[in-house]
Amino acid sequence: MIFEEIDQLKKTLDSKRPFPAHIMRNIRDHLIVEWTYHSNSIEGNTLTLTETKVVLEDGITIGENQ
Numbered sequence: 245m246i247f248e249e250i251d252q253l254k255k256t257l258d259s260k261r262p263f264p265a266h267i268m269r270n271i272r273d274h275l276i277v278e279w280t281y282h283s284n285s286i287e288g289n290t291l292t293l294t295e296t297k298v299v300l301e302d303g304i305t306i307g308e309n310q
Contacts, residue, residue, distance in 0.1 A: 276300065 263271075281296040291299070298304050 273301075 277293070277297045277300055280300060281291070281293045284291065284296065
């Protein structure tokens with residue numbers, strides 16, 4: 245039964261293709277943050293997902309003097 249549901253979801257997704265450029269950028273940006281967060285977490289980094297997003301998107305670094 246799960247395979248039928250997956251097949252239906254895939255058909256729905258395929259019907260929306262090609263995705264607009266802004267959607268593809270949003271997906272890419274989201275995945276970069278997620279991948280970076282999880283990769284760093286595996287290595288022992290204690291930043292939260294939100295903190296990781298801020299570092300990547302705003303360039304703010306830990307211990308930065310202003």
